[in-house]
Amino acid sequence: MELYEAMSTLRAVRRLRSDPIPDDVLDRVLQAAAWAPSGGNVQPFRIVVVKSAEKLKTIQSWYQQEWDRYIEPLRSLASSSDDVAAVNSGKIVKAGDYLANHLAEVPALLVFCFNPAHMAITDADLNRPSVVGGGSVYTAVQNVMLACRQEGLGCVLTTLLCYQEQAIKQLLDIPEQWGTCAHIPIGYPVLKGHGPISRRPVTKLVFKDSWGQPLEHS
Ligand SMILES: Cc1cc2nc3c(=O)[nH]c(=O)nc-3n(C[C@H](O)[C@H](O)[C@H](O)COP(=O)(O)O)c2cc1C
Structure with missing residues (x-):
């Protein structure tokens, strides 16, 4: 698949079939x-591939x-009017409900772990939430999602399970010094899967x- 086509159609796919993913396909996704890249090429991440039904x-x-807990306040908002934003929120709510009801059926859940001790977190001492460390993990997350796109697999980056980090760590025997920062269910899509996305235009970004000054090429 052409790279720009892959990037511009890489949308959140939350309805996933339970059909198994062939080992060679999963291997290529994980290779991606x-x-x-990561800071200092340290690769301070690990991935636990959860396949156990239990x-x-x-x-x-x-x-x-x-x-x-996350969606409750947005539920009434999404059904309150029929403007474009509400309709889009309604779609996300429905797809999100589906994922929440069917997560156990996905063929694989990739749990991304990171070790802050292996990272040079250059914004750690600033008076704001630190984001730099994540840059050494989310590059791998994005590569995985692009590889899924290439392989015809649906996927969605989720982070809500970070609220349950201690429980997840215990369940998956993740060592004390490692944290979790992304949980990606992957599987073949129930519907069309990836497709057109809606994003702000480059001129706004x-x-x-x-x-605030527009990028105008001379
Ligand atoms: C940092 C991050 C966290 C996210 N967490 C969740 C999540 O916990 N659950 C979920 O269903 N989607 C989650 N998403 C998916 C976003 O809702 C989705 O990428 C966004 O709405 C754009 O959707 P689209 O690609 O289909 O246009 C997350 C995305 C990002 C980048």
Whole structure:
């Protein structure tokens, strides 16, 4: 698949079939993670591939709890009018409900772990939430999702399970010094899967020389 086509159609796919993923396909997806750049090339991440039906069931119950808590305030908003934003929120709510109800059935859940002791977190001492460390993990996350796109697999980056980090760590025997920062269910899509995405135009996101100044090519 052409790279720009893959990137511009890489949308969140939350309805996933339970059909198994062939080992060679999963291996290629995981290889893509290993190719990702990281600060100092340290690769301070590990991935636990959860396939155990029993463990997935337990994780689903935690996800369901966090999803309900997150989505409750948005539920009434999504059904309050028929404007474009509300319709889009309604779609996300429905797809999100589906994932929360079916997470245990996915053929694989990739749990991304990171070790902050292996990272040079250059914004750690600033008076704001630190984000730099994540840059050494989310490059691998994005590579995985692009590889899924290439392989015809659906996937969605989720983070709600971070609220349940201690429980997840215990369930998956993740060592004390490691944290979790992304949980990606992957599987073949129930519906069409990936497709058109809706994003702000580049002109709203990119400036030239000074904040707010449009990038105009001479
Ligand atoms: C950091 C991050 C955290 C996310 N967490 C969740 C999540 O916990 N559950 C979920 O259903 N989607 C989650 N998403 C998916 C986003 O909702 C989705 O990427 C966004 O709405 C755009 O959707 P689209 O790609 O289908 O247009 C997350 C995405 C990102 C980048």
